[in-house]
Amino acid sequence: MMRPTDLTLAEGLEALDKREISAVELTQAFLEAIERLNPRLNAYITVTGEKALADAAASDARRAKGEARALDGIPLGIKDLFCTEGTRTTAGSNILGGFVPPYESTVSANLKRDGAVFLGKLNLDEFAMGSSNQTSAFGAVENPWSRANDPDRRLVPGGSSGGSAAAVAARLAMGATATDTGGSIRQPAAFCGITGIKPTYGRCSRWGIVAFASSLDQAGPVARTVEDNAILLRSMAGHDPKDSTSANLPVPDFRAAVGRGVKGLRIGVPAEYRLDGLAPEIAALWDQGLEWLRAEGAEIVPISLPHAKYALPTYYVVAPAEASSNLARYDGVRFGLRENGSDLKDLYERTRARGFGAEVRRRIMIGTYVLSAGYYDAYYLKAQKVRALIRRDFEEAWGKVDAIVTPATPSAAFAMDEKQDDPVTMYLNDVFTVTANLAGLPGLAVPAGLDGQGLPLGLQVIGRAFDEETVFAVGGAIERAAGFTASPQVMA
Incomplete structure (x- = not known):
């Protein structure tokens, strides 16, 4: 068997089911990786090793009795915006530096219910405000990737869920929780060469998540593959009476949708996303992604989102x-x-x-x-x-297409010293992602290629409200066609 930390989440579940590895052994492997690499990457603010091992042992006991749950024994990281009972929750801010919640967020409680093992709390931009993970009061997070021609220059992992993305990319967790207010799942996922989905607003409860912008915030997972995201989202999602914006809808089997293909689907390409000055490598990858989908039987349809x-x-x-x-x-x-x-x-x-x-x-x-x-x-x-007009543009587009494919970011990961003094330039990192938040739609980032410096580039799939299944189907098709297997230089 490959190294435990190299297993995807789906592979980890299979290995646990086959008794090829125990939850304790799997958890210990990730804790050792964190001990080696976190001093450099700074992905974790708090590591809960003893508790993780105890929970892993309980998971092994359940599995031995034939009572394994959906995520039993899977080691995850939790973005430090999710309140965790008895474990410090900082939101990356000094003002909450010593806050220990007496309650558990609904999303993390759902993951615990399904047997997940929490390795610790992950670093983030302060109160989730940032696109580089440099605003955290606990120090910047380093992207495990580096440029081929300048390997010593430290790159940002994206934000605000930079700790989540860096930890998954560097094999310091099998998956992680994240939040997305304007792109904070999809941008760091693209920068770190992993996959992340912002679900439809209301799909996951916001209860117990430290609030940034309540009409925009949405929890979602990051993981290495589309399938892993689908597995995590099924556990994270669900109606919560404690959140008045939580949707009282059944949670589909997202995993089953990943492999169903795109034959007959209409894929929209918004003209307004062909921005002046769009990097040629981004434009070429976008065109390639559309060709992959066309080859799989999808129809490519030009559309307009005039208020984008x-x-x-x-x-x-x-x-x-x-x-x-x-x-x-x-x-x-x-x-x-x-x-x-x-x-x-x-x-x-x-x-x-x-x-x-x-x-x-x-x-x-x-x-x-x-x-x-x-x-x-x-x-x-x-x-x-204007937000209402943006939402109306999408509603009109859904009369013509089943999903929309765009770039995830306007560039690959940038260096820590390149944009920090210009907040407006930093804000432009969200140019492709904010529309989905303003309209409350699901958006998925999938790694699809490398730029000239060997850094990952991602494509984004946007879908109808509460149609994450089609988003996963399109994302799965892109993932299979891209065959993205590149790994960062720094990983466990």
Whole structure:
């Protein structure tokens, strides 16, 4: 058998079922890999080794009794935005540096219910605000990939779920939870050469996830393959009465959809995504992906999403506005960091100045500004109207096509020192992904090739609301045609 850490999640389940490896042995292999590589990659903020081994032993006992569950014994990482009972949850911020939740998020509870083993809490941009995982109060995460002509230059893993993507790519977890507000699953997945899906808004409960922008946030998995994502999503998803936005719909067998093919499907290609200055390698990969699908029996259909060009500015009005409201709860009074002051106002100011990083403060100020008297109508209300138009564009497109295929990102992973001083340039990393969040649609990133420097490039599949099955079918077809087997230079 191959090294335990090289197994995909599906292969891990099969090996456990066949008693080729125990859950304890599998977990121990990942913990040893974390011990070796995490000091460099900084993917984990908190490692829960003892608890993981105890849970793995319990999993082995269940399997011995013939009571194995859907994910029994599978070692996962949990993005440090998901509250985990008894385990520190920081959201990558100083203001929550010592917060230990007395409750479990619904998504992580669902994974525990199905027998998953939690290795620890994964690093992220502070409060999930970022596209590079450089805004974390616990230090930047390093992408395990490197450029062929400059192997010593450290690259970003993408954000905000950079720790999740880097850990899976480097074989420090079989899969991981992540969240996506404007591309925070799909962009890091593409940068790290793995697969990640943002499900339909409402498919996974948001209860117990530290909020960024409540009308946009959605939990989803990252893993090495489309099939692994489908397995994880089935466990993560489901109706939750504690979340008023949770969809009361049955959870399909996503795994069964991965191999069903694309024959007869109509695949949309939005003209507006052919941006001026789009990197030739990205454009060529996009064309190649469409040819793969055509060869498998799909019909390629040109479509228009005329308001897509307004998606990025719309997102950067709506998301900071919601963030400024959600983050008002961090006041130094009820939980988290507290800096004493001469009066209540001084306590608030001192706590937030020390607790929040620069990017979070920037977005709170933008959000407060667009919600303020005199600017609400000009910015926030107008952004909501444009958001409705973006959603309508997609609804019209679904009359012509079954899924849409686009690039996942406008470039491969960039170096840590290349864009950090220009927030606008950094925000442009979300140009292909934010539309799915604004419209509440599922989006999947699949690695499909390498650029000239040997870095992974991904394609994105967008589908109808609550039609993740078609998204997985198209993603599975791209994955099989691409035959992507490249590995990062740094891995267990």
